[in-house]
Amino acid sequence: MAASNKAVLGPLVGAVDQGTSSTRFLLSVSATRGKPL
Secondary structure, eight states: OOOOOOOOOOSEEEEEEEOSSOEEEEEEEGGGTTOOO
16 A cells, blocks of 8 residues: 555644735644744
8 A cells, every 4th residue: 555645734823924015824733832834
């Protein structure tokens, strides 16, 4: 049987960072305790 390449990320957390010249969307896996994905 072949090995699976699927990764389980679990619950995701998103945040919008809106500055004066740009907007960013940050996505983290909640299990990483705030480290960006």
